[in-house]
Amino acid sequence: MNLKALGAEFIGTFMLTASVLGAAFYSFGAPSGAAGILGVALSIGLTVMVMARSIGHISGGHYNPAVTLGLVAGGRFPVGDAIPYIVAQCLGAIAATAVFAGIGHAPATYAANGYGSLSMLNASLASVFIIETVLTAFFLIVIMGATRPNAQAGFAPLAIGLTLTAIHLMSIPVSNTSVNPARSLGPALFAGGEAIGQLWVFWVAPILGAAIGARIYRWLDE
Template identity: 50%
Template structure:
C-alpha cells in the first residue's frame, strides 16, 4: 500500500474513533434515565478500535493514535519516515470528527462539552497533574504492550483486534474519572481545539504523556525478546 492510501485509512479510522468514542460521551452518556455512563463510553471507544482494526488493519496497521505510531516505531514495527504522514492524518481525522460531533450536538441547543481531556478543575474527578501524567504514561505503556503482544507473529492470528479493543475499554474504565482518558494525542486535540480554554492550555500533557508511555511500551516489548525476523500479523504493507 502507498503512504497516501495508508494515511487516508488512518484519517478515516481516527475519525471513527473520535466520533464514536467522544460521541457516545457527548450524546448518550448522560441521556435522562437511559444514559450509558462510564461503562458505555468505555465500550464505545473499545468498539471503535476493534471495528477499525478488522476494517483497515491490513491497510495501515490501524494505529489511529500518534502514541501508537511512535510506540511501534520504538518497538521496531514502523519506519520513522512514515511517522509525519500518519500523525498528520490522525490529527486531521480527529479534528474533522470533533467538528462533525459539534454540529450534531448543537442541534439540541448549546453544546456544553466535547469530551475533552483535562486535569485539576478540568478532570472529571478533580485529579491533579501528577495523577494525570502518571496514569496517562502508565496506561499508554500497557496499551502498547497489548498491541505489540497481540500482533506478534507468535500470537494467535486474527484475535489481535479483540484484545486491543478490550484493552482500550479497560483503560477507559480505569481512567475516565482521572483525565477523561486520552492515551491518544489526536483524540485529545480534536475536542480541545473546538472547546479551547483550559482544555487547549492543558493539551500539551496529552501529547507528552501518551507518547512517552507509548515509546516506553514499544521499547519494553522489544526488550522482552520479540522475534524481529517475523512479520506482525496485523501490520499494513
C-alpha cells in the same frame, strides 16, 4: 507514502474520536437512562476492534500518534512514515469533532481531556500525567504482543479493543482518558481555553508511555 494508508488512518481516527464524543455527549443524558462510563468505554473499544478488523490491514490500524511513535520505538514502523500518519490521524480527530459540533448539544468542554476542573475527580496534573503514561505503556505492550509475527491470526483486534475498553474504565474519572494525542487535539481545539492550555500533557504523557511500553516489550520478547 501510500495515500490509501493515510486515508485509512484518517477514517480510523475519525471513527475512534466519534465513538468517544458521541457516547460522551449524548449517552449520559439519554431519556432511557445514561450509559455512563461503561457506555463510553464499550463504544471506543468496540469501534477500534471493528476498524482494526475491517481496514487495519491497509495501514496497520494505528489511529493514534502515540501508537505510531511507540511502534517506531519498538522497531515495528519506519520513522520516515510517522509524520504523515500523525497528520492524517490528527485531521481525522479534528473532522470528527467538527461533525459533532455541527450536530450540536455538545458540552462546553467537548469531552476534552484534562486535570483540575477538567477532571471528574479534580485530579492533579501529576496524577493525570502518571495514569496517561502508565496506561499508554500498557497499551503498547498489548499491541506489540498481539501483533507479533507468530501471534494467532485474527485475535489482535479483539485484544486491542478490549484493552482500550479496560483503559477507559480505569481512567475516564481521572483524565477523561486520552492515551491518544489526536483524540485530545480535536476536542481541545473546539473547547479552547483551559483545554488548549492542558493539551501538552496529552501529547507528552502518551508518547512517553508508548516509548516506554515498546521498549519493555522488546526487552520481554528478546
